[in-house]
Amino acid sequence: MPKKTPLISALLALGLSAAIAAPAKKPAAPAKPKKTSAELIAAAPDGDWRALDPGNTLLMELPAGPVLIELAPRFAPRHVANIRALARGGFWDGLAVLRVQDNFVAQWGDPDGDDAAKARPLGKAEAKIPAEFSVPLKGLPLTRLPDVDGWAPRSGFVDGFPVAADPKTGRAWLAHCYGMVGAGRGNEVDSSTGAELYAVIGHAPRGLDLNITVVGRVIKGIELLSSLPRGGSNMGFYDKPEQRLAIKQIRLLADMPEAERPALQILRTDSATWTQLLDARRHRGGWFVHSPAHTEICSAGVPSRPVPGSAAKPQ
Amino acid sequence: MPKKTPLISALLALGLSAAIAAPAKKPAAPAKPKKTSAELIAAAPDGDWRALDPGNTLLMELPAGPVLIELAPRFAPRHVANIRALARGGFWDGLAVLRVQDNFVAQWGDPDGDDAAKARPLGKAEAKIPAEFSVPLKGLPLTRLPDVDGWAPRSGFVDGFPVAADPKTGRAWLAHCYGMVGAGRGNEVDSSTGAELYAVIGHAPRGLDLNITVVGRVIKGIELLSSLPRGGSNMGFYDKPEQRLAIKQIRLLADMPEAERPALQILRTDSATWTQLLDARRHRGGWFVHSPAHTEICSAGVPSRPVPGSAAKPQ
Structure with a gap:
């Protein structure tokens, strides 16, 4: 047939x-x-x-190819400043993708971050910065979507990013859509530095909105993260070090020769x-x-x- | 740190x-x-x-392990009957995953289906069955969700499946959520037989709802499909035959010895x-x-x- x-x-x-x-x-x-x-x-x-704004775009080199990430300084200026400093200091070079949880996130950073003796120093990045979960809605150049969004009273786009907002609270925030990149945190809301990042690789986990600082969006190469083998039962963290995927380097486009960008x-x-x-x-x-x-x-x-x-x- | x-x-x-x-x-x-x-x-x-209902559950054996799929006879009785017949006839055994499109679907079937000379016969399955895009809402045991769904006036669950509905039209349908399984079709609405199937592996493509027959849901092993290498620029179809992933076999649990289910x-x-x-x-x-x-x-x-x-x- x-x-x-x-x-x-x-x-x-x-x-x-x-x-x-x-x-x-x-x-x-x-x-x-x-x-x-x-x-x-x-x-x-x-x-x-x-x-692309070279000062706000990261090139992450994985063994299979490049992942391009646009940063969102309008929404997370302190985290973006930290991420720039981390990239300039070569912080992620040789570190790894540590976690891939199906229908949720791929996450990368320092596997030894928990061990003060082994953890890689943050260099010129700040060890403590405030949470940046939302920004004032007022003055934001939001291209509104007329469609109903069950997760927020208002939604649209700013600078290419999906944005949700609530006129009652006067706040706006980056939405956890596929490909969005956020800064992992511990139990304290201000415990993220930008050194540990994740990208959404599944159905938008909008329940994370307003709970964590979102710093940007993968604009090219998300499939190199979304197709990685899934990790173990501990929230997708790889059980064995050899399962981790090495990151060759992460650079800011501004720090690369123009011809290579x-x-x-x-x-x-x-x-x-x-x-x-x-x-x-x-x-x-x-x-x-x-x-x-x-x-x-x-x-x-x-x-x-x-x-x-x-x-x-x-x- | x-x-x-x-x-x-x-x-x-x-x-x-x-x-x-x-x-x-x-x-x-x-x-x-x-x-x-x-x-x-x-x-x-x-x-x-x-x-699990053995007569309505498929076990798909991939090289990396099993994928379990619950079928939805209440929503797509003719397609489910065909799928049972195809599984009983060993239709998919040795066929392949042909397409993996990032943030969309993984799809499997007969790579030679287009070539009448090489296409595998459907056996006891019917070559022509009607489209089954929706069912009457009346009488459906819908566990309603009170939350707003932008894609449909009403939503909830039936038999473990996500369901959307419209009281104005009196119709209800399976929603394209992560892990849902549908029957690929051509330009004619009644051109699906169930022989070519896809599973959603990204943000819910709800725009497909009411456009294609949804036949079930992956209840175990979706990560074996979602983590496959993505295909080429032609909608994620693998460019070369050797990129395809072989399917060992797909069986109905009812056709397996009880101890193996x-x-x-x-x-x-x-x-x-x-x-x-x-x-x-x-x-x-x-x-x-x-x-x-x-x-x-x-x-x-x-x-x-x-x-x-x-x-x-x-x-």
């Missing part, structure tokens, strides 16, 4: 001929064919893209193209026969592209 | 001393310490657990313990300093345990 055409990717099969209308969910009159996500991205004007651009989440992409997720076409008339901050990844005209850089 | 105590597992750090009250979000009077999830599970009476029990989602576990996720304690006063159908995995008194079965 003919093999079934494979399940079409949610990323690739958007809005081809969507004629399904918004929340009323009545059959709509045939609309003009909408652009697919790929078409929207291809048609995005240059002004809808932004460069990845030549990537990120779609601006305050752009018209981003708004159109979100709409294409709400109102599907092509393979889809039903549209959810809904999306959420953790449901869509922010696109990136090579810098136009750049030679492909080895990464 | 002392290593930070690792980020505490969302699975293990629930509700220790939660004193944070429900949606009003006012500081509540100190309440008596609540039980943790582990304590709730340990205290669950035997009646809150159910046995995994001796597992699943917590009933219509039990008091399950209600308490969901509540422990809404109102956190211990390590948590903020409670979301919210949960969702894709946020909590249904616990399993060895059958009390059973010898540990090799699995």
Whole structure:
């Protein structure tokens, strides 16, 4: 028998001929064919893209390749300053991914951090910084999502990051979506330094929101963390040292020769193209026969592209 | 410096001393310490657990170990009947995992399904069955969740499966949460047979709901699929045959000698313990300093345990 055409990717099969209308969910009159996500991205004007900020982007070199992480100084300035200092001091070079818990997080840092005699010194980073769980909502350039988010009264995007907010408390915070990076802490809320980091590799654990400092987002290479073998029954920590994955190094792009930096651009989440992409997720076409008339901050990844005209850089 | 105590597992750090009250979000009077999830599970009476149904449970043997899948005959009777027939005929034995797309799905079936000359015959399974995207809501024993679900007006659990529903249309459907298993289809809605299956291995792609037939849920071993190397740029399909992961066999438990069947029990989602576990996720304690006063159908995995008194079965 003919093999079934494979399940079409949610990323690739958007809005081809969507004629399904918004929340009323009545059959709509045939609309003009909408652009697919790929078409929207291809048609995005240059002004809808932004460069990576070398002072706020980390390159983590794993044996299988690079992981790029954008930092969020607007949300966690003290942690980001510490992370910059740690990267400049080579803190993570030769350390390891210590923990991979399925449908939750991959976590890296100093395996000997608990042992004062063996722990690697933080160098110029500060040993004690405040928790940075949220920031004032007022003045934040939030591109709001109209869709209901069960976890927070308001949600949207800032600087490419998924953000939730509560007008009643006047606070906003980075949301624990797939690929977000946070700073592990102990029982004290101000016990994170940024030296131990984790990336979300499963369904968004939004229950962690407002409980831990989120410092950034993996913009390339998350699959190198999400496909690692899972650790043991102790919250995914590897039982044996030899199971850990060595980190070659973590550097700030600003500390690398310009020619060696990845030549990537990120779609601006305050752009018209981003708004159109979100709409294409709400109102599907092509393979889809039903549209959810809904999306959420953790449901869509922010696109990136090579810098136009750049030679492909080895990464 | 002392290593930070690792980020505490969302699975293990629930509700220790939660004193944070429900949606009003006012500081509540100190309440008596609540039980943790582990304590709730340990205290669950035997009646809150159910046995696996051998006629509706698949054992998929991968090189790294077994994956157990509970089928959902209430939601997809024709597909489940086909899947039983395919398993009995040894259809998947020696076939392969063909596709692993990061933050989306792992998919398995016949690599030669497109080639009529090479495709493996379906045996006693039917080549054409109807789409089974939803069922009548009326009469469905839905354990409702009070929490808002942005993707559907109503949500909850049936037979251990996450379910969404719309009273206006009178329909209910299995939701694409982490670990759910669906039947790949082509452009025609009735082009799935159950021969090509996928499991969700990322943030719930709820946009697929009502677009494809969902047939069950991985209840054990999802990490053997979610940690596989990701495929190429063509929607995660492996570019080379040698990248594919061979499936040793897929059998129905009913077709295995009783002594070889995994001796597992699943917590009933219509039990008091399950209600308490969901509540422990809404109102956190211990390590948590903020409670979301919210949960969702894709946020909590249904616990399993060895059958009390059973010898540990090799699995």
